[in-house]
Every structure is written in C-alpha cells, then in structure tokens.
Amino acid sequence: MTARGPLVIIIPAFNEEPAIARVVAEVREIVPGVPVLVIDDCSIDGTANAARRAGAEVLPLPCHLGLGGAVQAGYRLAYELGYEYVIRVDGDGQHDPVFIPKIYEALRSSSCEMVIGSRFVDGAGGYSSLLRGFGIRLFRLILRPILGKPVRDPTSGFVGVNRSALQVFSSSFPLEYPEIEALVVLQRKAFRFMEVPCAMRPRMAGRSTITAVKSLYYIFHVLMGVFVNVLKYEGRRRHR
Amino acid sequence: MQGLLNFLAGLSLVVVLMVLFSVRRSHIRVEYSVSWFGAALTLLVLSRTHAVLDWVAAGLGLGSAPVALMLVVGCLFLLVLFRFSVIISALKDSNIALAQRVAILEYHLDSIHEENKNRA
Numbered sequence: 628m629t630a631r632g633p634l635v636i637i638i639p640a641f642n643e644e645p646a647i648a649r650v651v652a653e654v655r656e657i658v659p660g661v662p663v664l665v666i667d668d669c670s671i672d673g674t675a676n677a678a679r680r681a682g683a684e685v686l687p688l689p690c691h692l693g694l695g696g697a698v699q700a701g702y703r704l705a706y707e708l709g710y711e712y713v714i715r716v717d718g719d720g721q722h723d724p725v726f727i728p729k730i731y732e733a734l735r736s737s738s739c740e741m742v743i744g745s746r747f748v749d750g751a752g753g754y755s756s757l758l759r760g761f762g763i764r765l766f767r768l769i770l771r772p773i774l775g776k777p778v779r780d781p782t783s784g785f786v787g788v789n790r791s792a793l794q795v796f797s798s799s800f801p802l803e804y805p806e807i808e809a810l811v812v813l814q815r816k817a818f819r820f821m822e823v824p825c826a827m828r829p830r831m832a833g834r835s836t837i838t839a840v841k842s843l844y845y846i847f848h849v850l851m852g853v854f855v856n857v858l859k860y861e862g863r864r865r866h867r
Numbered sequence: 868m869q870g871l872l873n874f875l876a877g878l879s880l881v882v883v884l885m886v887l888f889s890v891r892r893s894h895i896r897v898e899y900s901v902s903w904f905g906a907a908l909t910l911l912v913l914s915r916t917h918a919v920l921d922w923v924a925a926g927l928g929l930g931s932a933p934v935a936l937m938l939v940v941g942c943l944f945l946l947v948l949f950r951f952s953v954i955i956s957a958l959k960d961s962n963i964a965l966a967q968r969v970a971i972l973e974y975h976l977d978s979i980h981e982e983n984k985n986r987a
C-alpha cells in the first residue's frame with residue numbers, strides 16, 4: 628500500500644468505542660478523501676471495529692504502548708507509506724476537526740516542521756483546572772528559553788507535522804506524555820514550529836483519567852523528560 | 868557487631884542460593900545473575916574477613932566497620948538496581964519497536980489480502 632495523497636489523519640485511541648465513530652465521521656466530513664488512520668492501542672472494547680465501521684483504517688497494536696508509542700506507530704506507518712503531512716487528532720473528540728484545514732494550510736504554507744493547534748493563541752482558551760493551568764504556565768516559562776520562542780499551548784496534542792519531522796519522530800518520540808518533550812526533540816534538530824488558534828471541546832464520552840495526583844506526576848515526569856532531552860541537545864538552534 | 872556480620876553472611880548465602888535455583892529453573896538468565904552473584908559474594912567476603920572490612924572502613928574514613936559494611940552493601944545493591952534499570956529500559960524500547968513493527972506488518976498484510984480479494 629502507498630500514500631493516497633499528501634495528508635493522512637492519525638487518531639490514537641484507547642478504549643474510545645463510544646466516541647471514535649463520531650470523531651472519524653467528523654474528520655471524514657471535514658476533509659473528504661483524506662485517509663484516516665486509527666491507531667488502536669490494544670483497547671479492550673470495540674474501538675477498532677467502531678473505527679472501521681466509520682470508514683477509518685485501523686493499525687491495531689498487539690499490546691498497550693501508551694499514547695507516545697501509539698502516536699509513534701502512526702508516524703512510522705505514515706512515513707513508510709510516503710505521506711508528506713500528518714495531522715494528529717485525539718480519539719476522545721476534544722479536537723474539533725473543523726480546524727484540520729487550518730493546520731494543514733499552515734503546514735503547507737509555512738516553513739515550519741510542526742504546527743500546533745493552540746487554545747491560547749488568541750487568548751480565548753481557558754484552563755480546565757487550577758493544577759493544569761499551573762502546569763501549562765510552568766511549562767511555558769521553562770520552554771521559552773529552550774525553544775527560543777514562546778509556546779502558548781505546549782500540552783496540545785492537536786498537531787500537524789511535515790515529512791522532515793515525521794522522519795525524526797519515526798525514530799525518536801517520547802513515550803509518555805509526548806507533547807512537550809516532542810517540542811524539545813524537534814528543537815534539537817533545529818526544526819521550527821508555529822501555533823494556530825483552535826478551540827477544544829469537552830470529551831464526547833467517558834471521563835478523563837487524569838487526576839490531581841496524576842497531574843503532579845505529569846509535571847514531574849515531563850520536567851525530567853525536558854531536561855534529559857536538553858542534556859542530549861546537539862547542533863545549532865534556529866530561531867524563528 | 869558479630870551478630871550483624873553473621874546476619875549479613877547468612878543473607879548473602881540466601882541470595883546466592885536463590886539466584887542459583889532461579890538460574891537452574893530458567894527464571895533468571897545467566898547474564899543477569901552475574902550482578903547478584905557479584906553483590907552477594909562481595910557481601911560474604913566482607914562479612915567473613917574482618918581485616919578486609921577494617922581496611923575498607925579505614926579507607927572510607929569511618930570508625931565503625933559495620934557502618935562501612937552497610938555502606939558497601941547499599942552501594943552494591945544500588946549498582947545492581949541501576950544495571951537492571953538500564954536493562955529494563957533497553958528491553959522496553961525493544962518491546963515497543965517490536966510491537967510497532969508487528970502492527971505495521973499486520974497492517975500491510977491485511978492491505979495485501981484486501982487487494983487480492985478485490986482482484987479475485
């Protein structure tokens with residue numbers, strides 16, 4: 628099988644049976660003809676079948692790898708199939724597919740390797756909890772000197788990447804909580820990113836598994852990941 | 868002090884026996900048993916030879932031999948744990964790469980089957 632066009636949408640999903648069909652249907656409606664690839668992270672419900680019925684192709688992982696492992700599997704397949712651009716949409720419906728064309732356009736027209744759908748670019752987004760708000764502000768502060776430019780929504784998973792970034796992520800991608808560390812990985816390669824304003828929605832079904840304790844673990848884990856990646860830093864930075 | 872040294876000597880023997888049985892039953896691979904054998908045998912030697920233990924204590928600037936022994940034991944087991952963390956990390960990376968490769972190959976196989984079905 629080879630690429631059918633320059634763009635593919637990947638949707639990592641773990642136990643998202645109630646939401647995945649609607650997410651796939653919405654994506655197909657917004658970008659008709661663009662392949663939709665659901666990476667089923669070994670769900671124990673009917674996520675894979677629901678996605679297939681909705682018209683997506685499914686990459687079924689043989690064991691649960693976590694978000695980073697699932698996203699990287701999608702990136703690897705997209706890279707092997709020869710796609711030029713990949714846009715990641717979450718399987719819980721929080722990312723409104725109506726913004727996919729905007730991210731795609733930004734990817735094609737800018738020279739950035741990554742485009743982030745950001746809740747905070749136009750100041751419209753709010754924080755879902757105090758702790759998350761604290762975490763996002765903290766990471767903005769920490770990432771500012773590392774990336775050489777501000778990033779408003781470093782935790783957004785609504786991202787598009789071009790083939791250069793795809794090549795890097797195929798071989799090196801953070802496994803747990805990948806969004807922030809992925810920015811540092813790109814920076815190490817002197818790649819660039821930009822943010823475009825996007826609105827996020829509440830989950831279509833189910834509840835977030837992120838508790839206050841997990842949020843604290845998240846902050847600590849990502850801080851460690853950022854510093855480890857900075858220590859691995861090689862090459863010259865490119866500011867933009 | 869002698870009671871502590873006897874206890875540590877016994878502990879090291881228990882570790883050696885446990886590792887031997889585990890290797891015999893293939894619960895631990897030989898290459899991963901080496902760290903445990905090394906740590907347990909060092910512990911055994913130090914707890915049975917007072918001269919060596921006194922020399923280690925003097926070298927570390929400690930007046931008490933048991934404290935020196937506990938310090939050495941702690942460091943040894945930290946090294947063993949660190950070695951296993953490195954091994955587990957490498958195994959996890961390999962596991963993830965293999966799982967991704969299996970999934971991608973399965974995807975390609977399904978695509979080929981689908982194409983063949985459509986042709987037929």
